[in-house]
Amino acid sequence: MELSVRNVTKDFGGKRAVDHVSFTLSCGVYGLLGPNGAGKTTLMKMLVDILTPSEGEVLLDGVNIRELGAAYRDKLGYMPQEIGVYKNFSAQKFLKYIAALKGITGRAADKKIDGLLDLVGLRDAGRKKLGGFSGGMLRRVGIAQTLLNDPKILILDEPTAGLDPQERIRFRNIISELSENRIVLLSTHIVSDMEFIAGEVIIMREGGILKTGAIDHLLRKMEGKVWSALVSHEEFHRMKGQYAIGNMVQKNGGVEIRVIGPQKPPLACEPVKPILEDVFSYYFGGDV
Amino acid sequence: MRRKNDIISQGPSKEEQKIIAWLRKEPVPEVPQEEVQTVCRTAAAYYTRPQGAGDAGFWLAALSCLTGGTALLWILAAFLLGSCAALSALTGSLEAEPFALLIALSPVPMLSFAIRELQYRDSSLVQLEKTCKYSPDKIYFARLWIGMAFNMLFVALAGTAFPRSGPLLKLLFLAFTAMFLMGAAALAVMSFLESALPLSLMLAAWVPGAFWLLCQDGVLDLLMGVGTGILAAGAAAGLGLFAAAAVKTTKRLYA
Numbered sequence: 001m002e003l004s005v006r007n008v009t010k011d012f013g014g015k016r017a018v019d020h021v022s023f024t025l026s027c028g029v030y031g032l033l034g035p036n037g038a039g040k041t042t043l044m045k046m047l048v049d050i051l052t053p054s055e056g057e058v059l060l061d062g063v064n065i066r067e068l069g070a071a072y073r074d075k076l077g078y079m080p081q082e083i084g085v086y087k088n089f090s091a092q093k094f095l096k097y098i099a100a101l102k103g104i105t106g107r108a109a110d111k112k113i114d115g116l117l118d119l120v121g122l123r124d125a126g127r128k129k130l131g132g133f134s135g136g137m138l139r140r141v142g143i144a145q146t147l148l149n150d151p152k153i154l155i156l157d158e159p160t161a162g163l164d165p166q167e168r169i170r171f172r173n174i175i176s177e178l179s180e181n182r183i184v185l186l187s188t189h190i191v192s193d194m195e196f197i198a199g200e201v202i203i204m205r206e207g208g209i210l211k212t213g214a215i216d217h218l219l220r221k222m223e224g225k226v227w228s229a230l231v232s233h234e235e236f237h238r239m240k241g242q243y244a245i246g247n248m249v250q251k252n253g254g255v256e257i258r259v260i261g262p263q264k265p266p267l268a269c270e271p272v273k274p275i276l277e278d279v280f281s282y283y284f285g286g287d288v
Numbered sequence: 289m290r291r292k293n294d295i296i297s298q299g300p301s302k303e304e305q306k307i308i309a310w311l312r313k314e315p316v317p318e319v320p321q322e323e324v325q326t327v328c329r330t331a332a333a334y335y336t337r338p339q340g341a342g343d344a345g346f347w348l349a350a351l352s353c354l355t356g357g358t359a360l361l362w363i364l365a366a367f368l369l370g371s372c373a374a375l376s377a378l379t380g381s382l383e384a385e386p387f388a389l390l391i392a393l394s395p396v397p398m399l400s401f402a403i404r405e406l407q408y409r410d411s412s413l414v415q416l417e418k419t420c421k422y423s424p425d426k427i428y429f430a431r432l433w434i435g436m437a438f439n440m441l442f443v444a445l446a447g448t449a450f451p452r453s454g455p456l457l458k459l460l461f462l463a464f465t466a467m468f469l470m471g472a473a474a475l476a477v478m479s480f481l482e483s484a485l486p487l488s489l490m491l492a493a494w495v496p497g498a499f500w501l502l503c504q505d506g507v508l509d510l511l512m513g514v515g516t517g518i519l520a521a522g523a524a525a526g527l528g529l530f531a532a533a534a535v536k537t538t539k540r541l542y543a
Contacts, residue, residue, distance in 0.1 A: 076419055
Protein backbone atom coordinates (compact mmCIF):
# COMPACT_ATOMS: atom_id res chain seq x y z
CA MET A 1 0.00 0.00 0.00
CA GLU A 2 1.33 3.40 -1.02
CA LEU A 3 -0.08 6.84 -0.41
CA SER A 4 1.48 9.33 -2.79
CA VAL A 5 1.26 13.08 -2.65
CA ARG A 6 2.10 14.50 -6.07
CA ASN A 7 2.90 18.13 -6.51
CA VAL A 8 0.09 19.17 -4.19
CA THR A 9 -0.61 22.87 -3.76
CA LYS A 10 -3.36 24.62 -1.83
CA ASP A 11 -4.23 28.28 -2.17
CA PHE A 12 -6.69 30.15 0.02
CA GLY A 13 -7.50 33.31 -1.88
CA GLY A 14 -4.15 34.92 -2.46
CA LYS A 15 -2.34 32.94 0.23
CA ARG A 16 -0.49 29.72 -0.58
CA ALA A 17 -0.80 27.33 2.37
CA VAL A 18 0.85 24.30 0.74
CA ASP A 19 3.32 24.73 -2.07
CA HIS A 20 4.05 21.91 -4.55
CA VAL A 21 4.54 19.15 -2.01
CA SER A 22 5.43 15.63 -3.12
CA PHE A 23 6.22 12.50 -1.11
CA THR A 24 5.22 8.87 -0.87
CA LEU A 25 4.26 6.99 2.27
CA SER A 26 4.29 3.21 2.59
CA CYS A 27 3.50 1.21 5.74
CA GLY A 28 5.10 2.79 8.81
CA VAL A 29 4.82 5.75 11.16
CA TYR A 30 5.66 9.20 9.79
CA GLY A 31 5.88 12.41 11.71
CA LEU A 32 4.96 15.78 10.25
CA LEU A 33 6.98 18.53 11.88
CA GLY A 34 6.90 22.25 11.41
CA PRO A 35 6.12 25.50 13.16
CA ASN A 36 2.60 26.93 13.28
CA GLY A 37 1.43 28.02 9.85
CA ALA A 38 3.77 25.64 8.02
CA GLY A 39 0.81 24.00 6.25
CA LYS A 40 0.67 20.71 8.19
CA THR A 41 -3.04 20.79 8.94
CA THR A 42 -3.94 21.90 5.41
CA LEU A 43 -1.83 19.08 3.98
CA MET A 44 -3.49 16.57 6.30
CA LYS A 45 -6.95 17.82 5.32
CA MET A 46 -6.07 17.20 1.68
CA LEU A 47 -4.85 13.71 2.56
CA VAL A 48 -8.22 12.91 4.14
CA ASP A 49 -10.13 14.50 1.25
CA ILE A 50 -11.75 17.28 3.28
CA LEU A 51 -9.95 19.87 1.15
CA THR A 52 -9.38 19.65 -2.58
CA PRO A 53 -5.88 20.53 -3.76
CA SER A 54 -5.63 23.62 -5.97
CA GLU A 55 -3.02 21.69 -7.95
CA GLY A 56 -1.68 18.15 -7.85
CA GLU A 57 -3.26 14.97 -6.54
CA VAL A 58 -3.21 12.42 -3.74
CA LEU A 59 -3.05 8.81 -4.90
CA LEU A 60 -3.60 5.53 -3.09
CA ASP A 61 -1.84 2.75 -4.96
CA GLY A 62 -1.90 4.90 -8.08
CA VAL A 63 -5.61 5.78 -7.91
CA ASN A 64 -6.74 9.33 -7.09
CA ILE A 65 -8.42 9.34 -3.67
CA ARG A 66 -11.23 11.50 -5.08
CA GLU A 67 -12.08 8.69 -7.52
CA LEU A 68 -11.90 6.10 -4.76
CA GLY A 69 -14.31 8.11 -2.61
CA ALA A 70 -16.04 5.86 -0.07
CA ALA A 71 -13.57 3.02 -0.73
CA TYR A 72 -10.74 5.32 0.38
CA ARG A 73 -12.61 6.70 3.38
CA ASP A 74 -13.38 3.12 4.40
CA LYS A 75 -9.64 2.62 4.92
CA LEU A 76 -9.14 5.92 6.67
CA GLY A 77 -8.97 6.99 10.30
CA TYR A 78 -8.68 10.73 10.90
CA MET A 79 -8.24 12.68 14.06
CA PRO A 80 -8.61 16.43 13.53
CA GLN A 81 -6.78 19.02 15.57
CA GLU A 82 -10.05 20.23 17.08
CA ILE A 83 -12.42 17.45 17.98
CA GLY A 84 -16.04 18.35 17.46
CA VAL A 85 -18.54 16.23 19.35
CA TYR A 86 -22.22 16.23 20.16
CA LYS A 87 -21.94 17.47 23.73
CA ASN A 88 -25.23 15.89 24.75
CA PHE A 89 -24.03 12.45 23.62
CA SER A 90 -22.25 10.02 25.90
CA ALA A 91 -18.87 8.72 24.70
CA GLN A 92 -20.52 5.40 23.86
CA LYS A 93 -23.32 7.02 21.90
CA PHE A 94 -20.94 9.29 20.02
CA LEU A 95 -18.74 6.35 19.05
CA LYS A 96 -21.83 4.45 17.97
CA TYR A 97 -22.84 7.36 15.76
CA ILE A 98 -19.39 7.59 14.13
CA ALA A 99 -19.33 3.78 13.78
CA ALA A 100 -22.64 3.98 11.88
CA LEU A 101 -21.14 6.60 9.56
CA LYS A 102 -18.24 4.23 9.04
CA GLY A 103 -20.64 1.43 8.15
CA ILE A 104 -20.30 -0.52 11.42
CA THR A 105 -23.60 -1.17 13.15
CA GLY A 106 -25.25 -3.52 15.65
CA ARG A 107 -23.32 -5.92 17.84
CA ALA A 108 -20.12 -5.53 15.85
CA ALA A 109 -20.17 -1.81 16.69
CA ASP A 110 -20.94 -2.40 20.39
CA LYS A 111 -18.10 -4.90 20.72
CA LYS A 112 -15.64 -2.62 18.96
CA ILE A 113 -16.68 0.40 21.04
CA ASP A 114 -16.29 -1.48 24.34
CA GLY A 115 -12.81 -2.61 23.30
CA LEU A 116 -11.76 0.88 22.23
CA LEU A 117 -13.09 2.57 25.37
CA ASP A 118 -11.00 0.07 27.29
CA LEU A 119 -7.98 0.78 25.13
CA VAL A 120 -8.13 4.53 25.71
CA GLY A 121 -8.95 4.16 29.40
CA LEU A 122 -12.50 5.52 29.24
CA ARG A 123 -14.50 2.43 30.10
CA ASP A 124 -15.89 3.96 33.30
CA ALA A 125 -16.70 7.26 31.60
CA GLY A 126 -18.36 5.65 28.58
CA ARG A 127 -21.88 6.56 29.67
CA LYS A 128 -21.05 10.12 30.73
CA LYS A 129 -21.97 13.10 28.55
CA LEU A 130 -19.15 14.45 26.40
CA GLY A 131 -20.03 17.99 27.48
CA GLY A 132 -18.44 17.23 30.86
CA PHE A 133 -15.23 15.73 29.46
CA SER A 134 -11.83 17.39 29.87
CA GLY A 135 -9.70 18.22 26.82
CA GLY A 136 -7.56 15.12 27.39
CA MET A 137 -10.61 12.87 27.67
CA LEU A 138 -12.05 14.29 24.45
CA ARG A 139 -8.78 13.58 22.66
CA ARG A 140 -8.99 10.00 23.90
CA VAL A 141 -12.50 9.76 22.47
CA GLY A 142 -11.00 11.20 19.27
CA ILE A 143 -8.36 8.48 19.22
CA ALA A 144 -11.02 5.81 19.81
CA GLN A 145 -13.21 7.04 16.93
CA THR A 146 -10.18 6.98 14.66
CA LEU A 147 -9.72 3.26 15.23
CA LEU A 148 -13.36 2.18 14.89
CA ASN A 149 -13.03 0.90 11.32
CA ASP A 150 -9.64 -0.73 11.83
CA PRO A 151 -8.15 1.78 9.36
CA LYS A 152 -5.22 1.07 7.09
CA ILE A 153 -4.35 4.75 6.89
CA LEU A 154 -4.24 6.86 10.04
CA ILE A 155 -3.93 10.62 9.82
CA LEU A 156 -3.59 12.19 13.26
CA ASP A 157 -3.37 15.95 13.71
CA GLU A 158 -1.85 16.82 17.09
CA PRO A 159 -3.07 13.60 18.74
CA THR A 160 -1.09 14.10 21.95
CA ALA A 161 -2.07 17.72 22.63
CA GLY A 162 -3.72 17.99 26.03
CA LEU A 163 -2.81 14.48 27.13
CA ASP A 164 -1.02 14.03 30.44
CA PRO A 165 2.34 12.16 30.43
CA GLN A 166 0.74 8.83 31.30
CA GLU A 167 -1.85 9.20 28.56
CA ARG A 168 0.87 10.18 26.08
CA ILE A 169 2.80 7.02 26.85
CA ARG A 170 -0.37 4.98 26.47
CA PHE A 171 -1.08 6.68 23.13
CA ARG A 172 2.48 6.14 21.88
CA ASN A 173 2.18 2.46 22.71
CA ILE A 174 -1.16 2.20 20.89
CA ILE A 175 0.38 3.75 17.78
CA SER A 176 3.41 1.48 17.97
CA GLU A 177 1.12 -1.55 18.15
CA LEU A 178 -0.92 -0.30 15.22
CA SER A 179 1.96 0.65 12.97
CA GLU A 180 2.32 -2.80 11.39
CA ASN A 181 0.76 -2.95 7.92
CA ARG A 182 -0.57 0.58 8.24
CA ILE A 183 0.35 4.05 7.12
CA VAL A 184 0.36 6.39 10.10
CA LEU A 185 0.99 10.10 9.62
CA LEU A 186 0.92 12.30 12.69
CA SER A 187 1.76 15.83 13.49
CA THR A 188 2.64 17.05 16.93
CA HIS A 189 4.30 19.99 18.58
CA ILE A 190 5.75 17.62 21.16
CA VAL A 191 8.91 16.70 19.30
CA SER A 192 9.95 14.11 21.89
CA ASP A 193 6.73 12.19 21.14
CA MET A 194 7.75 12.05 17.51
CA GLU A 195 11.12 10.60 18.45
CA PHE A 196 9.41 7.72 20.24
CA ILE A 197 6.69 6.99 17.70
CA ALA A 198 7.80 7.91 14.21
CA GLY A 199 10.33 6.13 12.02
CA GLU A 200 10.57 8.97 9.54
CA VAL A 201 9.82 12.66 9.61
CA ILE A 202 8.68 15.18 7.06
CA ILE A 203 9.71 18.69 8.06
CA MET A 204 7.57 21.47 6.63
CA ARG A 205 8.20 25.19 6.43
CA GLU A 206 6.08 27.90 4.79
CA GLY A 207 3.98 25.37 2.89
CA GLY A 208 6.88 23.42 1.44
CA ILE A 209 8.92 20.42 2.49
CA LEU A 210 12.23 21.35 4.04
CA LYS A 211 13.54 17.90 4.82
CA THR A 212 12.40 14.29 4.89
CA GLY A 213 14.13 11.24 6.22
CA ALA A 214 14.48 8.56 8.84
CA ILE A 215 14.92 9.99 12.33
CA ASP A 216 18.11 7.93 12.87
CA HIS A 217 19.55 9.33 9.67
CA LEU A 218 18.67 12.92 10.58
CA LEU A 219 20.18 12.47 14.02
CA ARG A 220 23.37 10.99 12.56
CA LYS A 221 23.67 14.00 10.28
CA MET A 222 23.42 16.24 13.32
CA GLU A 223 26.32 14.58 15.10
CA GLY A 224 29.06 17.11 15.78
CA LYS A 225 26.64 20.01 15.47
CA VAL A 226 25.22 20.07 19.00
CA TRP A 227 27.12 21.37 22.02
CA SER A 228 26.29 21.83 25.64
CA ALA A 229 27.61 24.87 27.49
CA LEU A 230 27.13 26.60 30.83
CA VAL A 231 27.05 30.36 30.18
CA SER A 232 26.24 33.51 32.08
CA HIS A 233 22.97 35.32 31.45
CA GLU A 234 24.80 38.06 29.51
CA GLU A 235 26.56 35.52 27.30
CA PHE A 236 23.28 33.71 26.75
CA HIS A 237 21.55 36.89 25.53
CA ARG A 238 24.49 37.67 23.24
CA MET A 239 24.47 34.16 21.76
CA LYS A 240 20.73 34.04 21.22
CA GLY A 241 20.95 36.15 18.11
CA GLN A 242 23.94 34.30 16.68
CA TYR A 243 23.20 30.61 17.25
CA ALA A 244 20.24 28.29 17.28
CA ILE A 245 19.65 27.49 20.93
CA GLY A 246 17.90 24.28 21.91
CA ASN A 247 17.02 23.35 25.47
CA MET A 248 18.07 25.75 28.22
CA VAL A 249 18.12 25.12 31.97
CA GLN A 250 18.92 27.63 34.77
CA LYS A 251 21.88 26.16 36.67
CA ASN A 252 24.45 27.35 39.21
CA GLY A 253 23.76 31.04 38.62
CA GLY A 254 24.06 30.63 34.87
CA VAL A 255 22.23 28.95 32.01
CA GLU A 256 23.00 25.49 30.63
CA ILE A 257 22.22 25.59 26.93
CA ARG A 258 22.32 23.34 23.90
CA VAL A 259 23.88 25.24 21.03
CA ILE A 260 23.16 23.98 17.52
CA GLY A 261 25.21 25.00 14.52
CA PRO A 262 27.58 23.70 11.86
CA GLN A 263 30.65 24.89 13.78
CA LYS A 264 31.73 24.78 17.40
CA PRO A 265 30.81 28.02 19.19
CA PRO A 266 33.73 30.04 20.62
CA LEU A 267 33.17 29.13 24.27
CA ALA A 268 33.82 26.30 26.66
CA CYS A 269 31.47 23.58 25.54
CA GLU A 270 31.21 19.85 24.95
CA PRO A 271 29.71 17.98 22.01
CA VAL A 272 26.56 16.08 23.00
CA LYS A 273 24.39 13.42 21.41
CA PRO A 274 21.74 15.10 19.24
CA ILE A 275 18.03 14.60 19.85
CA LEU A 276 15.14 15.35 17.49
CA GLU A 277 14.47 18.69 19.16
CA ASP A 278 17.98 19.74 18.07
CA VAL A 279 17.12 18.87 14.47
CA PHE A 280 14.03 21.02 14.77
CA SER A 281 16.03 23.89 16.29
CA TYR A 282 18.69 23.52 13.61
CA TYR A 283 16.20 23.96 10.77
CA PHE A 284 13.93 26.52 12.38
CA GLY A 285 16.27 28.48 14.63
CA GLY A 286 14.34 31.48 15.91
CA ASP A 287 11.00 30.13 14.61
CA VAL A 288 10.81 27.56 17.38
CA MET B 289 -26.62 -11.32 -23.15
CA ARG B 290 -25.44 -14.85 -22.38
CA ARG B 291 -25.38 -16.16 -18.87
CA LYS B 292 -22.28 -17.49 -17.14
CA ASN B 293 -23.52 -21.09 -17.44
CA ASP B 294 -24.09 -20.68 -21.18
CA ILE B 295 -20.44 -19.72 -21.64
CA ILE B 296 -19.34 -22.85 -19.80
CA SER B 297 -21.60 -25.12 -21.84
CA GLN B 298 -21.17 -23.57 -25.28
CA GLY B 299 -17.60 -22.27 -25.20
CA PRO B 300 -16.53 -18.79 -26.35
CA SER B 301 -18.79 -16.73 -28.60
CA LYS B 302 -17.72 -15.45 -32.03
CA GLU B 303 -16.68 -12.10 -30.57
CA GLU B 304 -14.70 -13.82 -27.83
CA GLN B 305 -13.04 -16.10 -30.40
CA LYS B 306 -12.01 -13.00 -32.38
CA ILE B 307 -10.50 -11.43 -29.26
CA ILE B 308 -8.66 -14.67 -28.39
CA ALA B 309 -7.27 -14.90 -31.95
CA TRP B 310 -6.21 -11.24 -31.85
CA LEU B 311 -4.51 -11.69 -28.50
CA ARG B 312 -2.62 -14.73 -29.86
CA LYS B 313 -1.32 -12.66 -32.76
CA GLU B 314 -0.37 -9.56 -30.78
CA PRO B 315 2.76 -9.67 -28.64
CA VAL B 316 1.68 -9.36 -25.01
CA PRO B 317 4.39 -8.10 -22.66
CA GLU B 318 5.20 -10.41 -19.78
CA VAL B 319 4.08 -9.10 -16.42
CA PRO B 320 5.75 -10.37 -13.27
CA GLN B 321 3.55 -12.53 -11.05
CA GLU B 322 3.96 -10.12 -8.11
CA GLU B 323 2.68 -7.20 -10.16
CA VAL B 324 -0.39 -9.16 -11.27
CA GLN B 325 -1.11 -10.16 -7.68
CA THR B 326 -0.77 -6.57 -6.47
CA VAL B 327 -3.21 -5.31 -9.10
CA CYS B 328 -5.67 -8.11 -8.29
CA ARG B 329 -5.47 -7.41 -4.56
CA THR B 330 -5.98 -3.69 -5.14
CA ALA B 331 -8.96 -4.28 -7.40
CA ALA B 332 -10.45 -6.80 -4.99
CA ALA B 333 -10.08 -4.47 -2.04
CA TYR B 334 -11.56 -1.44 -3.78
CA TYR B 335 -14.24 -2.68 -6.05
CA THR B 336 -15.84 -5.72 -4.44
CA ARG B 337 -17.71 -3.86 -1.74
CA PRO B 338 -20.77 -1.71 -2.28
CA GLN B 339 -20.05 1.97 -1.80
CA GLY B 340 -23.12 4.03 -2.46
CA ALA B 341 -26.67 4.72 -1.46
CA GLY B 342 -27.74 1.49 -3.18
CA ASP B 343 -25.96 -0.36 -0.41
CA ALA B 344 -28.27 -1.74 2.30
CA GLY B 345 -25.59 -0.82 4.85
CA PHE B 346 -26.04 2.83 3.91
CA TRP B 347 -29.69 2.85 5.00
CA LEU B 348 -28.82 0.87 8.09
CA ALA B 349 -26.16 3.50 8.88
CA ALA B 350 -28.67 6.31 8.28
CA LEU B 351 -31.14 4.64 10.64
CA SER B 352 -28.43 4.03 13.23
CA CYS B 353 -27.51 7.72 13.08
CA LEU B 354 -30.98 8.60 14.31
CA THR B 355 -30.43 9.05 17.99
CA GLY B 356 -32.53 7.74 20.83
CA GLY B 357 -33.63 11.34 21.46
CA THR B 358 -35.00 11.68 17.94
CA ALA B 359 -36.84 8.39 18.28
CA LEU B 360 -38.25 9.62 21.60
CA LEU B 361 -39.45 12.84 19.95
CA TRP B 362 -41.21 10.83 17.28
CA ILE B 363 -42.82 8.58 19.85
CA LEU B 364 -43.97 11.66 21.77
CA ALA B 365 -45.34 13.24 18.60
CA ALA B 366 -47.12 9.99 17.68
CA PHE B 367 -48.47 9.78 21.22
CA LEU B 368 -49.72 13.37 21.00
CA LEU B 369 -51.46 12.75 17.69
CA GLY B 370 -52.82 9.40 18.90
CA SER B 371 -54.09 10.88 22.18
CA CYS B 372 -55.89 13.69 20.40
CA ALA B 373 -57.47 11.18 18.03
CA ALA B 374 -58.52 8.86 20.85
CA LEU B 375 -59.85 11.69 23.01
CA SER B 376 -61.75 13.11 20.10
CA ALA B 377 -63.17 9.70 19.14
CA LEU B 378 -64.11 8.71 22.69
CA THR B 379 -65.76 11.90 23.87
CA GLY B 380 -66.97 13.31 20.62
CA SER B 381 -67.19 16.49 22.64
CA LEU B 382 -63.89 18.12 21.83
CA GLU B 383 -64.63 21.72 21.07
CA ALA B 384 -61.85 21.83 18.54
CA GLU B 385 -62.48 20.42 15.13
CA PRO B 386 -60.39 17.18 15.03
CA PHE B 387 -59.74 17.81 11.37
CA ALA B 388 -58.05 21.13 12.13
CA LEU B 389 -56.12 19.59 14.99
CA LEU B 390 -54.61 16.91 12.80
CA ILE B 391 -53.55 19.38 10.12
CA ALA B 392 -52.07 21.76 12.70
CA LEU B 393 -50.16 18.97 14.43
CA SER B 394 -49.01 17.15 11.31
CA PRO B 395 -45.63 18.92 10.85
CA VAL B 396 -44.67 18.58 14.54
CA PRO B 397 -42.55 15.40 14.29
CA MET B 398 -40.61 16.72 11.26
CA LEU B 399 -40.02 20.14 12.82
CA SER B 400 -38.97 18.59 16.13
CA PHE B 401 -36.51 16.44 14.22
CA ALA B 402 -35.11 19.47 12.35
CA ILE B 403 -34.75 21.42 15.61
CA ARG B 404 -32.90 18.57 17.24
CA GLU B 405 -30.59 18.18 14.25
CA LEU B 406 -29.52 21.81 14.51
CA GLN B 407 -29.41 22.07 18.27
CA TYR B 408 -26.25 20.03 18.64
CA ARG B 409 -24.60 20.77 15.31
CA ASP B 410 -20.88 21.45 15.47
CA SER B 411 -18.92 22.61 12.43
CA SER B 412 -15.71 20.89 13.52
CA LEU B 413 -17.63 17.63 13.80
CA VAL B 414 -18.68 17.97 10.17
CA GLN B 415 -15.01 17.69 9.16
CA LEU B 416 -14.72 14.45 11.07
CA GLU B 417 -17.95 13.14 9.59
CA LYS B 418 -16.67 13.92 6.10
CA THR B 419 -13.82 11.44 6.51
CA CYS B 420 -16.16 8.54 7.28
CA LYS B 421 -17.12 5.91 4.74
CA TYR B 422 -20.64 7.17 4.20
CA SER B 423 -20.78 10.82 3.19
CA PRO B 424 -22.50 12.76 5.99
CA ASP B 425 -24.44 14.82 3.44
CA LYS B 426 -25.95 11.66 1.93
CA ILE B 427 -26.67 10.26 5.39
CA TYR B 428 -28.25 13.56 6.44
CA PHE B 429 -30.35 13.62 3.27
CA ALA B 430 -31.46 10.05 3.93
CA ARG B 431 -32.29 10.94 7.54
CA LEU B 432 -34.49 13.81 6.37
CA TRP B 433 -36.45 11.41 4.20
CA ILE B 434 -36.63 8.79 6.93
CA GLY B 435 -37.95 11.54 9.23
CA MET B 436 -40.53 12.57 6.65
CA ALA B 437 -41.57 8.97 6.02
CA PHE B 438 -42.17 8.43 9.76
CA ASN B 439 -44.06 11.73 9.90
CA MET B 440 -46.32 10.60 7.04
CA LEU B 441 -46.88 7.27 8.76
CA PHE B 442 -47.89 8.92 12.05
CA VAL B 443 -50.25 11.33 10.30
CA ALA B 444 -51.80 8.54 8.22
CA LEU B 445 -52.35 6.36 11.31
CA ALA B 446 -53.75 9.25 13.33
CA GLY B 447 -55.94 10.26 10.36
CA THR B 448 -57.60 6.87 10.28
CA ALA B 449 -58.33 7.11 14.03
CA PHE B 450 -59.81 10.63 13.99
CA PRO B 451 -63.58 11.01 13.66
CA ARG B 452 -64.00 12.65 10.30
CA SER B 453 -66.38 15.13 8.86
CA GLY B 454 -65.04 14.39 5.35
CA PRO B 455 -63.29 11.72 3.28
CA LEU B 456 -60.01 10.37 4.65
CA LEU B 457 -58.13 10.95 1.41
CA LYS B 458 -58.84 14.68 1.46
CA LEU B 459 -57.85 14.91 5.11
CA LEU B 460 -54.55 13.14 4.43
CA PHE B 461 -53.74 15.25 1.39
CA LEU B 462 -54.35 18.43 3.38
CA ALA B 463 -52.27 17.20 6.34
CA PHE B 464 -49.46 16.04 4.02
CA THR B 465 -49.46 19.40 2.22
CA ALA B 466 -49.12 21.24 5.52
CA MET B 467 -46.36 18.84 6.57
CA PHE B 468 -44.38 19.18 3.32
CA LEU B 469 -44.70 22.96 3.19
CA MET B 470 -43.71 23.41 6.82
CA GLY B 471 -40.86 20.93 6.31
CA ALA B 472 -39.62 22.90 3.28
CA ALA B 473 -39.91 26.19 5.19
CA ALA B 474 -38.00 24.71 8.15
CA LEU B 475 -35.22 23.48 5.86
CA ALA B 476 -35.01 26.88 4.16
CA VAL B 477 -34.63 28.54 7.58
CA MET B 478 -32.03 25.94 8.60
CA SER B 479 -30.10 26.55 5.42
CA PHE B 480 -29.75 30.28 6.00
CA LEU B 481 -29.74 30.69 9.77
CA GLU B 482 -28.25 27.38 10.99
CA SER B 483 -29.90 27.92 14.35
CA ALA B 484 -32.54 25.94 16.21
CA LEU B 485 -34.25 28.99 17.77
CA PRO B 486 -36.12 30.26 14.65
CA LEU B 487 -37.38 26.72 14.06
CA SER B 488 -38.68 26.48 17.61
CA LEU B 489 -40.44 29.84 17.11
CA MET B 490 -41.88 28.60 13.80
CA LEU B 491 -43.22 25.50 15.50
CA ALA B 492 -44.59 27.50 18.43
CA ALA B 493 -46.36 29.89 16.03
CA TRP B 494 -47.59 27.28 13.54
CA VAL B 495 -49.58 24.92 15.78
CA PRO B 496 -51.88 27.46 17.47
CA GLY B 497 -51.92 29.74 14.41
CA ALA B 498 -52.92 27.03 11.95
CA PHE B 499 -55.40 25.58 14.42
CA TRP B 500 -57.03 28.96 14.99
CA LEU B 501 -57.22 29.69 11.27
CA LEU B 502 -58.72 26.31 10.43
CA CYS B 503 -61.34 26.71 13.18
CA GLN B 504 -62.64 29.94 11.66
CA ASP B 505 -66.10 29.65 10.16
CA GLY B 506 -66.06 28.39 6.61
CA VAL B 507 -62.32 27.73 6.27
CA LEU B 508 -62.56 23.96 6.57
CA ASP B 509 -65.68 23.85 4.46
CA LEU B 510 -63.81 25.80 1.82
CA LEU B 511 -60.90 23.32 1.94
CA MET B 512 -63.21 20.31 1.88
CA GLY B 513 -64.93 21.77 -1.14
CA VAL B 514 -61.73 21.55 -3.17
CA GLY B 515 -61.54 18.50 -5.44
CA THR B 516 -59.43 15.48 -4.37
CA GLY B 517 -57.32 15.78 -7.51
CA ILE B 518 -56.42 19.40 -6.75
CA LEU B 519 -55.57 18.53 -3.14
CA ALA B 520 -53.39 15.64 -4.40
CA ALA B 521 -51.65 18.02 -6.80
CA GLY B 522 -51.08 20.45 -3.91
CA ALA B 523 -49.54 17.67 -1.82
CA ALA B 524 -47.33 16.64 -4.76
CA ALA B 525 -46.19 20.25 -5.23
CA GLY B 526 -45.45 20.43 -1.48
CA LEU B 527 -43.43 17.24 -1.74
CA GLY B 528 -41.48 18.71 -4.64
CA LEU B 529 -40.71 21.82 -2.61
CA PHE B 530 -39.61 19.71 0.36
CA ALA B 531 -37.33 17.64 -1.89
CA ALA B 532 -35.76 20.77 -3.40
CA ALA B 533 -35.28 22.31 0.06
CA ALA B 534 -33.73 19.06 1.32
CA VAL B 535 -31.19 19.04 -1.52
CA LYS B 536 -30.31 22.71 -1.06
CA THR B 537 -30.05 22.54 2.73
CA THR B 538 -27.91 19.41 2.65
CA LYS B 539 -25.54 21.01 0.14
CA ARG B 540 -25.29 24.17 2.20
CA LEU B 541 -24.79 22.48 5.57
CA TYR B 542 -22.10 20.15 4.21
CA ALA B 543 -20.38 22.46 1.71
